[in-house]
Amino acid sequence: MNKHLTTVAGVAVDTRHWIAGRRVASTGTFPDASPIDGSTLGDIARGTATEADAAVAAAKAAFPGWAATSRAERARILHAIADGVEKRLEELAIVETTDNGALLRSHRRGVMPRVAHNFRFFADWLLTLEHGDFETRGHSNHVSWDPAGPCVLITPWNAPLMLATWKVAPALAAGNTVVLKPAEWSPLTASLLADIAAEAGLPAGVLNVVQGYGSEIGDALTSHPDVRRISFTGSVPTARRIAASAAANLTPLSLELGGKSPLLVFADADLDLAVDLAVEQYDNAGQVCLAATRFLVEESVADEFTRRFVEKASSLTQGDPRDEATDIGPNIHPRQLEKIDGFVQRALAAGARAVIGGHPKEGQYYAPTLLTDVAQDSEIVQEEVFGPVLTLQTFADEEEAIRLANDTRFGLAATLATGDPERAERVTAQLVAGTVWVNCFFVRDLQAPFGGSRLSGVGREGGTWSFDFYCDVKNTVTAPNGWTNHG
Numbered sequence: 001m002n003k004h005l006t007t008v009a010g011v012a013v014d015t016r017h018w019i020a021g022r023r024v025a026s027t028g029t030f031p032d033a034s035p036i037d038g039s040t041l042g043d044i045a046r047g048t049a050t051e052a053d054a055a056v057a058a059a060k061a062a063f064p065g066w067a068a069t070s071r072a073e074r075a076r077i078l079h080a081i082a083d084g085v086e087k088r089l090e091e092l093a094i095v096e097t098t099d100n101g102a103l104l105r106s107h108r109r110g111v112m113p114r115v116a117h118n119f120r121f122f123a124d125w126l127l128t129l130e131h132g133d134f135e136t137r138g139h140s141n142h143v144s145w146d147p148a149g150p151c152v153l154i155t156p157w158n159a160p161l162m163l164a165t166w167k168v169a170p171a172l173a174a175g176n177t178v179v180l181k182p183a184e185w186s187p188l189t190a191s192l193l194a195d196i197a198a199e200a201g202l203p204a205g206v207l208n209v210v211q212g213y214g215s216e217i218g219d220a221l222t223s224h225p226d227v228r229r230i231s232f233t234g235s236v237p238t239a240r241r242i243a244a245s246a247a248a249n250l251t252p253l254s255l256e257l258g259g260k261s262p263l264l265v266f267a268d269a270d271l272d273l274a275v276d277l278a279v280e281q282y283d284n285a286g287q288v289c290l291a292a293t294r295f296l297v298e299e300s301v302a303d304e305f306t307r308r309f310v311e312k313a314s315s316l317t318q319g320d321p322r323d324e325a326t327d328i329g330p331n332i333h334p335r336q337l338e339k340i341d342g343f344v345q346r347a348l349a350a351g352a353r354a355v356i357g358g359h360p361k362e363g364q365y366y367a368p369t370l371l372t373d374v375a376q377d378s379e380i381v382q383e384e385v386f387g388p389v390l391t392l393q394t395f396a397d398e399e400e401a402i403r404l405a406n407d408t409r410f411g412l413a414a415t416l417a418t419g420d421p422e423r424a425e426r427v428t429a430q431l432v433a434g435t436v437w438v439n440c441f442f443v444r445d446l447q448a449p450f451g452g453s454r455l456s457g458v459g460r461e462g463g464t465w466s467f468d469f470y471c472d473v474k475n476t477v478t479a480p481n482g483w484t485n486h487g
């Protein structure tokens with residue numbers, strides 16, 4: 001019996017790092033618990049600077065070979081990884097649900113197919129990347145996307161494999177090598193990804209996975225002089241630490257951070273649609289960076305909107321995320337639950353009113369909450385909660401709606417419900433957000449730019465933007481007689 005293997009919902013998962021095509025243990029471990037019932041799922045390798053250095057060295061050693069691999073071959077291997085994801089889709093779905101508590105039905109039908117699609121999309125996009133050749137006074141300009149080198153990819157727990165592969169796939173497609181550091185609260189599917197990539201024929205050292213607490217292994221990764229790109233998804237405080245650490249080598253960063261996005265509901269909107277969009281914000285127990293957590297509703301329809309919202313939200317089923325009938329699962333960790341409740345209790349103490357919820361429930365669950373009577377400058381309106389906690393404010397006119405929508409330090413997304421196309425155009429032009437959805441929510445095409453403004457992030461990924469980030473873009477200018485030797 002391999003003491004480094006743990007069995008989660010019948011699936012064997014290796015708890016060690018994956019470095020240079022080998023499993024590597026650490027002297028220490030940390031416990032990984034399921035949010036469903038608090039049970040320990042495994043003792044995970046607790047990485048330190050030693051493993052960080054080994055993983056970056058492996059990525060550096062594998063880089064020349066992978067960078068020189070033809071685009072067609074890289075694309076073939078990425079498709080083989082996607083095949084492996086699809087073959088193990090059920091296993092990935094149940095392990096992810098057990099590890100992070102998000103709904104099994106979402107993992108089966110939406111998330112894990114999307115993980116496979118991440119690899120297929122960037123494999124195909126790689127083959128169609130345009131090289132924008134053009135002329136300058138007879139000279140030819142040739143733009144190329146050259147692989148940049150080893151990339152450190154650091155990901156959060158709310159959509160572990162989806163967010164990891166959204167970075168891993170373009171980084172590998174671009175010809176780079178990778179050190180992936182998943183979040184310590186949901187480390188398991190990254191380990192399965194290492195197995196799948198190896199089975200698909202990805203050469204040793206091209207993808208490395210290191211486990212551990214960010215505070216212990218993070219700095220060694222992000223300050224490493226051999227790392228050529230850092231892509232991070234997570235919280236603003238961690239982003240600040242990573243930026244400071246990356247500053248030593250001026251390592252280029254992509255930062256996908258938190259949000260406090262608005263849902264604007266105008267009186268001319270289809271109110272049933274608006275309520276559907278509003279209730280969707282409880283998805284993943286509110287642990288979604290893009291969630292429109294601030295409802296801004298035109299005064300004349302606010303009562304009716306609230307009535308219909310409460311009716312619909314009250315019909316949601318909260319419970320075991322493995323159950324097909326469940327709409328809202330547990331929150332990730334007791335510490336997260338405490339944090340959520342802290343926000344709510346401080347808001348209530350400051351005069352907010354809980355229209356629904358406002359308290360934790362038995363186990364690791366928080367009652368879906370809607371708070372009204374909240375001030376624009378209050379903590380609950382300004383700070384990201386990352387739980388099933390929404391606020392509702394009203395506005396008198398379009399100008400006020402836009403002012404309130406833009407009045408936070410974030411700028412990740414915005415959603416608006418309106419029946420007036422001209423209003424939609426006017427309002428979206430004035431919203432500060434990386435993504436705006438009009439009469440819809442969460443429609444995400446991988447070729448679209450994705451990222452946030454203000455404290456919600458730095459840079460954009462997606463489609464060609466991903467290759468711009470993960471590559472050293474080079475312009476080569478050749479003289480008209482460039483192939484002669486003047487002789």
Ligand code: NAD
Pocket residue numbers: 154155156157158159163181182183184212213214215217218219222233234235236237238239241242256257258259288289290384386412452456457
């Ligand atoms: P976090 O910042 O606590 O942790 C994210 C990752 O950073 C983890 O892997 C962690 O181990 C690592 N880390 C921690 N300290 C580090 C350090 N000093 N150096 C290097 N790495 C370190 O975030 P979280 O709580 O896991 O995730 C929730 C946050 O992520 C929320 O703010 C949410 O909005 C944001 N998020 C953003 C997006 C997006 O695309 N914009 C998507 C999902 C989540």
